[in-house]
Amino acid sequence: MPERLDAWLARAGFGSRRDAKALVKSGRVAMDGRTQSDPAASVTGKIVVDGEPVEAPPDGLWAILHKPVGYACSHDPAEAPLVDELLPDVFRRLGAEFAGRLDRDTSGLLVVTTDGALIQRLTHPKRHVTKRYRAEIEGVLARDTVARFQSGILLDGDDAPTLPAGIDIRGEGPTIEAVVRLREGRYHQVRRMVAACGGRVLRLHRDGIGAFDLPEDLAPGEWRHLDDEAIARLLKDAP
Numbered sequence: 537m538p539e540r541l542d543a544w545l546a547r548a549g550f551g552s553r554r555d556a557k558a559l560v561k562s563g564r565v566a567m568d569g570r571t572q573s574d575p576a577a578s579v580t581g582k583i584v585v586d587g588e589p590v591e592a593p594p595d596g597l598w599a600i601l602h603k604p605v606g607y608a609c610s611h612d613p614a615e616a617p618l619v620d621e622l623l624p625d626v627f628r629r630l631g632a633e634f635a636g637r638l639d640r641d642t643s644g645l646l647v648v649t650t651d652g653a654l655i656q657r658l659t660h661p662k663r664h665v666t667k668r669y670r671a672e673i674e675g676v677l678a679r680d681t682v683a684r685f686q687s688g689i690l691l692d693g694d695d696a697p698t699l700p701a702g703i704d705i706r707g708e709g710p711t712i713e714a715v716v717r718l719r720e721g722r723y724h725q726v727r728r729m730v731a732a733c734g735g736r737v738l739r740l741h742r743d744g745i746g747a748f749d750l751p752e753d754l755a756p757g758e759w760r761h762l763d764d765e766a767i768a769r770l771l772k773d774a775p
């Protein structure tokens with residue numbers, strides 16, 4: 537079914553539906569070479585705004601970013617530098633959001649999408665999608681750390697213990713390497729769980745969600761679109 541011009545323009549990044557309506561009424565929009573001032577007109581041809589052709593907007597946006605340390609997952613300029621600076625402006629215009637934020641000091645796999653259902657499926661604890669983190673830890677971890685991660689830890693300020701989580705401790709030394717698997721995303725969760733067991737996270741990197749691994753050829757600061765197969769892998773262990 538053909539789409540209304542104002543709705544189409546809003547999806548193409550020209551603000552809200554109301555903004556798009558005003559834009560059309562102002563006579564700045566042409567369709568197939570003729571000024572179109574009716575916001576309810578059906579889109580049936582090439583759209584030009586202020587003399588510039590507008591590309592047909594995608595139905596949605598599904599992407600991943602290799603988030604570098606130092607950038608905030610926020611849209612608030614007061615928290616700059618922001619992850620938004622690493623993504624094309626159209627992502628913001630289309631209303632893309634992060635599916636599970638990472639702290640400023642955490643690097644790794646960040647999903648950015650306009651698909652609210654996907655965000656819900658990736659972030660809702662009941663969906664069980666596992667997020668995998670590599671952590672470098674200093675300090676001496678309690679002997680029962682693995683069991684405590686598994687049974688849940690009541691963190692300061694929280695009402696309920698964490699859901700069962702995994703920690704695989706890979707090496708002892710001046711620093712400890714660990715792989716942590718969580719299915720929720722509470723504030724600073726890995727750092728707080730490690731701290732509750734006597735350690736301090738020095739570096740934290742998310743390298744997998746569900747059955748999807750952060751691609752090795754995606755450098756920090758780079759992003760790419762996700763195809764259907766990649767989305768299926770992200771959701772592989774979601775019920």
Ligand code: URA
Nearest residue numbers: 638639724725726727
């Ligand atoms: N746990 C943290 O402590 N930080 C993150 O960014 C993600 C999980």
